[in-house]
Amino acid sequence: MAQPSKITKWLSSPEAHIATAIFISAGMLGALGIKLVLHNQHILNILLLVAIAGASIPLLISLVQQIFKGNFSVDILALLSILTSLILGQ
Numbered sequence: 001m002a003q004p005s006k007i008t009k010w011l012s013s014p015e016a017h018i019a020t021a022i023f024i025s026a027g028m029l030g031a032l033g034i035k036l037v038l039h040n041q042h043i044l045n046i047l048l049l050v051a052i053a054g055a056s057i058p059l060l061i062s063l064v065q066q067i068f069k070g071n072f073s074v075d076i077l078a079l080l081s082i083l084t085s086l087i088l089g090q
Contacts, residue, residue, distance in 0.1 A: 008065060011058050020055050027051020056082075
């Protein structure tokens with residue numbers, strides 16, 4: 001059996017989950033600040049999009065690794081539904 005890569009090890013560690021939670025929380029707090037102080041919807045949308053995209057990167061890496069291993073799970077369906085909703089603007 002092949003050894004897991006450093007990225008795979010890090011993504012499965014508690015530190016990765018904590019970092020992702022901190023990143024998305026910072027994005028949400030930043031969005032709240034922008035909404036309350038600047039009242040600029042365009043900047044708010046950009047900030048939230050960056051936060052969501054940044055927090056999704058570890059999930060995408062994990063899903064791509066699962067696809068290459070031939071492990072198709074319900075996570076693939078979740079990814080497809082998220083991408084579809086983003087494409088349709090919902």
